[in-house]
Amino acid sequence: MAADVSPGADDAPRLTTLGSDIEKEEQMPARTATPALVRNLILLPLLLALTMGVTTPAMAVDRVPATRPLATAPQRPSAPVRIALGDAEVQFTWRDVPGATGYRIRLTAYGKVVREQAWSAANIFIDGLDPETTYEFSVAAVNASGTGAYTAPVRFTTPFDFVERQFGADRYATAARVSFRAHPFHGIGAAYVTAGSDFPDALSAAAAAARAGAPVLLTRPTGLPDQTRKELGALRPSQTVVVGGPGVVSETVERQIGSIVGGTPRRLSGVDRFATAADVSALWPSAQVVYLADGMNFPDALAGAAAAGSTGAPVLLTRRATLPDATASALARLRPSRIVVLGETGVVSDETAALAAAATGVATTVQRLSGADRYATAVAVSQATFPRAGVPVVYVASGQAFPDALAGAAAAGRRGGPVLLTPQGALPTTVLAELRRLQPKRVVVLGGPSVVSDTVIAQLLPLAP
Known part of the structure; x- marks a missing residue:
C-alpha cells in the first residue's frame, strides 16, 4: 500500500488507500525570489539614474504576488464522508475533484497535526489510532499549480474499546488487521497463509493456527495482496505454512512468501479439500477430539474452527451423505474418543457421523x-465449548460470508473465546442472549459497517462490564 502499514513501523497512524496502491511522494516547490528582492532589483536602476541626473523612460512595475493565484489551484473537495469507525481505525471517502492529480490529507489530535501527507485516491483507510481519542480529518486537492484549500475538519472520536471493530479495505486487509491486533509483535513461531477465495482450506488452517498461537492470513491465487505481504514482513515468523494446493495458492505466491520471511514455506495440501484438511490434521500425532464439518458449505462450520482451536483439536471435512476416504484415513490415524459434528442432519447425516465413528x-x-x-x-x-461466564473475548462476525470469521477464528481460538455470527443489520436474540451469558471482558467485531452494521455495535455496548 501507499504508506508503511507494518505493525511497529512507527507510532503514527497507518494509512491505506482503498482504491489505489499508489501514494504520491511529496514534491517540494521550487524556491522563488521574495517580492521584496524583486522590487529592489527593479528600483535600483531608477535610484542610480536620479542620483546621476539622468532622465529615464517610465517603467511599468508589475506587482509580484506573494501566493499563487487561487484561480489556478484546484477547487476544495466535497466534505469527506466517514463510512466506518473502529476504536483504532477510520475510513473516509470523498468525491474526486476534476483536474486534481492527487490529494493531501491532514489528521490532527489534541490540536496538533498527527499526519499530513500526499495521497493518490479519493478514499482512505487509516489505522493505528488510539482508542477514546478525538481526531479531526481534512483533505485538499492538488494539481500542477499547487495545493487548494482544505475541507472543513471532520471530527470523530474513536470509541471505548470494550467493543473493537477490526476491519480493512477488503478480506485480505481485514485478516491482516486481525493478525496485527492479536500478534502486535515481531518474531512469532508460525503464520498460516491460505486462499481468501473459498472457505475449506481456511477452515482447517484456522484450527491448526489457533493451536499453534499463529495467525491466518489470506492470499489471492496468483499473488500476495499488499497487506498480507506487509503483515508477514512485520510478523517475521520462524515458519510459514501454506494451506492448499497450487491451484488455490500458486507457486508464485509461495516464492513471494519465501522472499519475505526467508526459506521455503511448508505446504499442506491434497487432491481436494477433504484431503487437504486430512493433511493439515497430520500436524496432530493423535487427538482426543476431532471436529467434523460440512466441506461443501461454510455456515455451520464457521464457529467450529474457533472452538476446535481453543481445545487443540483438528477439523476434518466431509460430504453430507458420504465420508471421503481421506477423512476416514485421518480418523483412523488420529483415533479420537469423541467426534463433534457441526450442524444438523441436513448438513452431516447421522449415517455419515456413524461412518466417521467407525473409521x-x-x-x-x-x-x-x-x-x-x-x-x-x-x-x-x-x-458447549465455553460453559462458564467471564470469557476474555468474543469475536462477532458475519454469518453471510466466511473470510472474516475464519481469520477471527484463529485469533479467538488463541485468546480463549468463541466466534458468534450475526446478520449485517442486527444481532439475533439468541446471539444477544449468549453474549449476556458469556459476560465477555471484550468484544471484537470483524468487518466494516457494510458487513456488520453500527446497530450491532450499539447492541453490544450496554454489555460492557
Whole structure:
C-alpha cells in the first residue's frame, strides 16, 4: 500500500488507500525570489539614474504576488464522508475533484497535526489510532499549480474499546488487521497463509493456527495482496505454512512468501479439500477430539474452527451423505474418543457421523452441535465449548460470508473465546442472549459497517462490564 502499514513501523497512524496502491511522494516547490528582492532589483536602476541626473523612460512595475493565484489551484473537495469507525481505525471517502492529480490529507489530535501527507485516491483507510481519542480529518486537492484549500475538519472520536471493530479495505486487509491486533509483535513461531477465495482450506488452517498461537492470513491465487505481504514482513515468523494446493495458492505466491520471511514455506495440501484438511490434521500425532464439518458449505462450520482451536483439536471435512476416504484415513490415524459434528442432519447425516465413528477403530462417541440456523448453531458451539461466564473475548462476525470469521477464528481460538455470527443489520436474540451469558471482558467485531452494521455495535455496548 501507499504508506508503511507494518505493525511497529512507527507510532503514527497507518494509512491505506482503498482504491489505489499508489501514494504520491511529496514534491517540494521550487524556491522563488521574495517580492521584496524583486522590487529592489527593479528600483535600483531608477535610484542610480536620479542620483546621476539622468532622465529615464517610465517603467511599468508589475506587482509580484506573494501566493499563487487561487484561480489556478484546484477547487476544495466535497466534505469527506466517514463510512466506518473502529476504536483504532477510520475510513473516509470523498468525491474526486476534476483536474486534481492527487490529494493531501491532514489528521490532527489534541490540536496538533498527527499526519499530513500526499495521497493518490479519493478514499482512505487509516489505522493505528488510539482508542477514546478525538481526531479531526481534512483533505485538499492538488494539481500542477499547487495545493487548494482544505475541507472543513471532520471530527470523530474513536470509541471505548470494550467493543473493537477490526476491519480493512477488503478480506485480505481485514485478516491482516486481525493478525496485527492479536500478534502486535515481531518474531512469532508460525503464520498460516491460505486462499481468501473459498472457505475449506481456511477452515482447517484456522484450527491448526489457533493451536499453534499463529495467525491466518489470506492470499489471492496468483499473488500476495499488499497487506498480507506487509503483515508477514512485520510478523517475521520462524515458519510459514501454506494451506492448499497450487491451484488455490500458486507457486508464485509461495516464492513471494519465501522472499519475505526467508526459506521455503511448508505446504499442506491434497487432491481436494477433504484431503487437504486430512493433511493439515497430520500436524496432530493423535487427538482426543476431532471436529467434523460440512466441506461443501461454510455456515455451520464457521464457529467450529474457533472452538476446535481453543481445545487443540483438528477439523476434518466431509460430504453430507458420504465420508471421503481421506477423512476416514485421518480418523483412523488420529483415533479420537469423541467426534463433534457441526450442524444438523441436513448438513452431516447421522449415517455419515456413524461412518466417521467407525473409521477411528476405537470406541468413539458422537456429539452433534446444531441449531435452527447458522446463528443458533454458533451459539450451541459456544455453549458447549465455553460453559462458564467471564470469557476474555468474543469475536462477532458475519454469518453471510466466511473470510472474516475464519481469520477471527484463529485469533479467538488463541485468546480463549468463541466466534458468534450475526446478520449485517442486527444481532439475533439468541446471539444477544449468549453474549449476556458469556459476560465477555471484550468484544471484537470483524468487518466494516457494510458487513456488520453500527446497530450491532450499539447492541453490544450496554454489555460492557
